[in-house]
Amino acid sequence: MADPQAPTRSDPTPYDAVLLLSFGGPEKAEDVLPFLQNVTRGRGIPDERLKEVGEHYYQFGGRSPINDQNRELLAALRASFAEAGLDLPIYWGNRNWTPYLTDTVREMVADGVRRAVVVVTSAYPSYSGCRQYRENLADVTEAVPGAPHFDKLRHYANHPGFVGPFVEATLKALEGLPEDAAIAYVTHSIPTTMNATSGPTGGGYVAWHEDVAAQISAEVERRTGRARRTDLVYCSRSGPPQVPWLEPDVNDHLEALTADGASGAAVVPIGFVSDHMEVIYDLDTEAAATAAKLGLPMARAATPGVHPDFVAMLRDLVIERAAAERGEQPDRPCGGLIGPGWDNCRPDCCPAPRRPSTPSTTPTTASMNEEPA
Ligand SMILES: CC1=C(CCC(=O)O)c2cc3nc(cc4[nH]c(cc5[nH]c(cc1n2)c(C)c5CCC(=O)O)c(CCC(=O)O)c4C)C(CCC(=O)O)=C3C
Numbered sequence: 291m292a293d294p295q296a297p298t299r300s301d302p303t304p305y306d307a308v309l310l311l312s313f314g315g316p317e318k319a320e321d322v323l324p325f326l327q328n329v330t331r332g333r334g335i336p337d338e339r340l341k342e343v344g345e346h347y348y349q350f351g352g353r354s355p356i357n358d359q360n361r362e363l364l365a366a367l368r369a370s371f372a373e374a375g376l377d378l379p380i381y382w383g384n385r386n387w388t389p390y391l392t393d394t395v396r397e398m399v400a401d402g403v404r405r406a407v408v409v410v411t412s413a414y415p416s417y418s419g420c421r422q423y424r425e426n427l428a429d430v431t432e433a434v435p436g437a438p439h440f441d442k443l444r445h446y447a448n449h450p451g452f453v454g455p456f457v458e459a460t461l462k463a464l465e466g467l468p469e470d471a472a473i474a475y476v477t478h479s480i481p482t483t484m485n486a487t488s489g490p491t492g493g494g495y496v497a498w499h500e501d502v503a504a505q506i507s508a509e510v511e512r513r514t515g516r517a518r519r520t521d522l523v524y525c526s527r528s529g530p531p532q533v534p535w536l537e538p539d540v541n542d543h544l545e546a547l548t549a550d551g552a553s554g555a556a557v558v559p560i561g562f563v564s565d566h567m568e569v570i571y572d573l574d575t576e577a578a579a580t581a582a583k584l585g586l587p588m589a590r591a592a593t594p595g596v597h598p599d600f601v602a603m604l605r606d607l608v609i610e611r612a613a614a615e616r617g618e619q620p621d622r623p624c625g626g627l628i629g630p631g632w633d634n635c636r637p638d639c640c641p642a643p644r645r646p647s648t649p650s651t652t653p654t655t656a657s658m659n660e661e662p663a
């Protein structure tokens with residue numbers, strides 16, 4: 291008989307719920323425009339870019355994979371919680387599409403939820419991947435009377451439960467390529483000014499990606515007995531052309547690899563927890579076409595999705611955070627050089643980037659001002 295006084299490893303106290311918080315995506319052609327309007331309100335994204343991104347979605351019947359990926363993740367998390375005896379309901383809300391965060395939080399209030407731990411489907415620090423979600427939580431807390439208290443999990447990109455599935459996926463992608471193929475790690479580009487203010491001390495977006503890429507490279511080298519060329523490159527740039535974003539673009543990089551005589555490229559989307567539109571369009575469609583045109587063998591590595599190690603990591607992070615909130619000192623697994631992510635972001639962490647003050651398609655530096663948080 292277990293000692294009933296002993297806290298179990300799966301003690302959820304002080305939480306009474308988990309909230310899976312994500313970006314959201316359209317599910318049919320009629321959703322695409324209103325979805326894009328939700329995403330880009332006040333962002334100064336040129337109309338040209340919006341039409342272009344709309345076409346990416348229409349090419350898939352207007353359906354983004356992201357919501358189905360989240361439905362699968364919810365099911366996997368529920369199964370994993372049940373297995374671990376972790377008795378917490380899991381809710382799901384999005385920033386930009388149904389189920390909208392506000393509606394989910396109303397439901398949580400109706401169910402009597404007082405304090406929830408938040409799993410965000412973004413693994414890295416930045417305004418778009420972290421603070422904007424925290425702002426969404428702050429807004430909903432103001433908008434919905436009696437909203438629960440929310441604690442967002444630490445960034446998990448450098449956790450073995452995130453890095454491990456990418457190691458496996460990279461090895462699998464390399465299997466089908468010439469044995470000295472290069473690795474191109476890919477993430478979502480952001481404005482260089484957004485990177486400059488990411489994380490508690492700035493530059494956190496790129497620094498975390500480099501730390502994750504280095505971990506994967508070291509393990510892949512160990513497992514294949516071969517050092518190979520690796521680079522961190524970017525996809526999905528948007529915004530006005532005169533605003534600098536992180537480079538090189540993955541397509542330009544594939545050209546550079548070809549020019550340098552590379553025998554092939556494993557494209558590893560470390561910026562994405564599951565197959566988003568950026569992965570199935572920007573990589574599987576556009577970058578794959580670029581590679582084919584160049585005659586460069588390319589294989590795209592899988593995203594974590596519902597990999598058992600990824601799902602177990604999210605469950606363990608919930609347990610870890612609950613213990614920390616009870617004043618215990620839980621283990622904080624992480625690899626690489628940066629160290630474990632912080633539980634609570636400073637109020638001024640990852641400030642909103644400078645954006646055009648009007649939806650002009652040709653903003654000038656003079657028209658840029660600080661957007662209120
Ligand atoms: C860092 C980052 C992540 C990763 C962190 C996270 O996961 O949150 C991410 C995720 C995503 N971004 C997504 C879609 C879009 N992002 C856009 C625009 C932008 N993204 C930005 C950055 C990021 N975005 C930025 C700086 C902009 C410019 C506008 C602005 O300053 O805010 C636009 C507008 C059109 C365009 O400009 O491309 C769309 C349609 C989807 C859904 C995909 C699907 O449907 O499967 C997902 C998961």
Ligand SMILES: [Fe+2]
Binds near residue numbers: 478
């Ligand atoms: Fe985005």
